[in-house]
Amino acid sequence: MATTQFELVTPTRTLFSGAAEMVVCRTVTGEIAFLANHMPYIGALDTSVVRVVGPVGAREGTTEPDVRLAVHGGFVEVKDNEVVMLADIAELASEIDVPRARRAYDAANQALSAAGGGMPDPQVEAALRRAQTRLEAAQA
Amino acid sequence: MELIAASRIVRAQQAIAAARPYVAKMGVVVGHVADTPDARDHPLFRSPESVRRVAVMLITADRGLAGGYNISVLREAERLLREHQAAGREATVVVAGRKGENYFRYRHLPILASITGVSERPRYEDARRLVGLVMGPFQEGALDQIQLVYTRFVSLGSQIVTVRQLAPMEEPSPAAPERGRPAAGASAGGSGAGGSATGGGGVTGHKTDFEFEPEPAEILDRLLPRWLEAEVLAAMLESAASEQASRQRAMKAATDNADDLIKTLRRVMNRARQDSITTEIMEIVGGAEALRQAGIETGAVYNEFFESAAERA
Numbered sequence: 001m002a003t004t005q006f007e008l009v010t011p012t013r014t015l016f017s018g019a020a021e022m023v024v025c026r027t028v029t030g031e032i033a034f035l036a037n038h039m040p041y042i043g044a045l046d047t048s049v050v051r052v053v054g055p056v057g058a059r060e061g062t063t064e065p066d067v068r069l070a071v072h073g074g075f076v077e078v079k080d081n082e083v084v085m086l087a088d089i090a091e092l093a094s095e096i097d098v099p100r101a102r103r104a105y106d107a108a109n110q111a112l113s114a115a116g117g118g119m120p121d122p123q124v125e126a127a128l129r130r131a132q133t134r135l136e137a138a139q140a
Numbered sequence: 141m142e143l144i145a146a147s148r149i150v151r152a153q154q155a156i157a158a159a160r161p162y163v164a165k166m167g168v169v170v171g172h173v174a175d176t177p178d179a180r181d182h183p184l185f186r187s188p189e190s191v192r193r194v195a196v197m198l199i200t201a202d203r204g205l206a207g208g209y210n211i212s213v214l215r216e217a218e219r220l221l222r223e224h225q226a227a228g229r230e231a232t233v234v235v236a237g238r239k240g241e242n243y244f245r246y247r248h249l250p251i252l253a254s255i256t257g258v259s260e261r262p263r264y265e266d267a268r269r270l271v272g273l274v275m276g277p278f279q280e281g282a283l284d285q286i287q288l289v290y291t292r293f294v295s296l297g298s299q300i301v302t303v304r305q306l307a308p309m310e311e312p313s314p315a316a317p318e319r320g321r322p323a324a325g326a327s328a329g330g331s332g333a334g335g336s337a338t339g340g341g342g343v344t345g346h347k348t349d350f351e352f353e354p355e356p357a358e359i360l361d362r363l364l365p366r367w368l369e370a371e372v373l374a375a376m377l378e379s380a381a382s383e384q385a386s387r388q389r390a391m392k393a394a395t396d397n398a399d400d401l402i403k404t405l406r407r408v409m410n411r412a413r414q415d416s417i418t419t420e421i422m423e424i425v426g427g428a429e430a431l432r433q434a435g436i437e438t439g440a441v442y443n444e445f446f447e448s449a450a451e452r453a
Binding site for chain 2: 007009010011012013014027028029030032039040041042043044074075077079084086088
């Protein structure tokens with residue numbers, strides 16, 4: 001199957017760099033999947049899980065299980081069969097500290113319910129979304 | 141301290157290398173978005189008819205003992221300030237680093253904001269904090285221009301104080317090759333702004349039509365702060381490496397000087413000691429001779445003198 005080059009870069013390191021059959025992500029306007037030779041595209045990423053389907057392994061031709069990454073905002077650019085994602089914070093699913101994410105999730109949930117019917121604190125909401133995304137990526 | 145600085149340079153250089161792909165790619169994306177017609181109207185690209193209020197952002201160290209590192213940046217920043225003031229512009233500084241903060245506070249020069257305690261190991265959050273300090277005022281129109289003064293790390297032997305204009309942005313993409321970064325793939329050429337700072341894409345060879353989600357203007361609103369943060373982070377990382385390199389050089393010079401000083405002082409000390417011994421022997425010999433001539437029995441006294449003299453020597 002045709003593949004597309006995919007790269008996910010953060011200010012501190014390159015999290016993923018390689019070929020894949022499909023990259024699925026969520027922009028602020030909705031979900032989108034990139035197959036090989038997608039048309040040029042620039043979008044703003046939401047806090048969400050990025051799924052790399054059919055990544056081509058280090059050994060030529062072999063495919064490995066899907067890679068999942070938690071991305072906390074950023075941008076995606078597609079051009080010349082190359083998908084580049086820029087995120088200020090992103091983590092590989094395998095690196096996520098699940099107990100910590102769960103604690104953050106519970107704390108944010110509690111803070112939200114404690115606030116009751118009032119306006120929810122946007123910071124708490126963002127924290128909740130981040131924790132949710134992490135848990136989702138780690139499939140915990 | 142020389143050795144500590146030396147080991148930290150390596151770490152600082154690794155941090156620069158790690159951030160490089162992000163900054164370069166960010167430049168490419170900004171270049172693409174900036175190529176769209178409505179991007180030119182964005183406040184971050186539009187230059188005001190007259191610049192009246194300027195913020196000079198400068199990156200200094202938290203600690204001294206780094207040779208000319210801090211003072212070079214400070215001097216350049218102060219020169220900029222004076223220049224703005226002479227031209228009738230209102231100028232303030234935004235400082236990163238304790239040394240810079242102290243310098244401007246001591247001289248009662250206007251500080252808009254400052255952050256300290258991050259100079260040796262800047263993280264992305266620090267860059268974000270620094271950009272956050274000026275983005276608000278800039279977007280509200282309280283600032284017309286933002287300049288950045290930092291120290292570029294060219295090599296271990298060479299660090300150059302550099303001034304860049306952060307906002308309004310002149311040209312997004314050429315910054316990358318100018319810094320000796322890899323030009324991030326062939327796509328950099330397509331981003332247009334190339335040599336024409338004002339042309340706005342007139343010279344582009346082939347132009348790619350991107351699909352934007354959301355609209356380019358909205359993407360720009362999100363993208364530009366991130367781009368500035370990436371730029372400031374790169375500047376902070378370069379400055380951190382420069383700081384350590386300067387410190388290593390300064391400390392090496394200090395050690396060498398101290399070694400020289402020790403050598404000179406040891407010579408002086410030995411000569412003084414030798415002089416005092418010689419004088420003492422002369423006195424004893426002279427004294428004994430006087431006693432002998434006076435016909436006084438010298439035996440015991442004589443021996444005692446010499447024993448104690450030998451001990452002291």
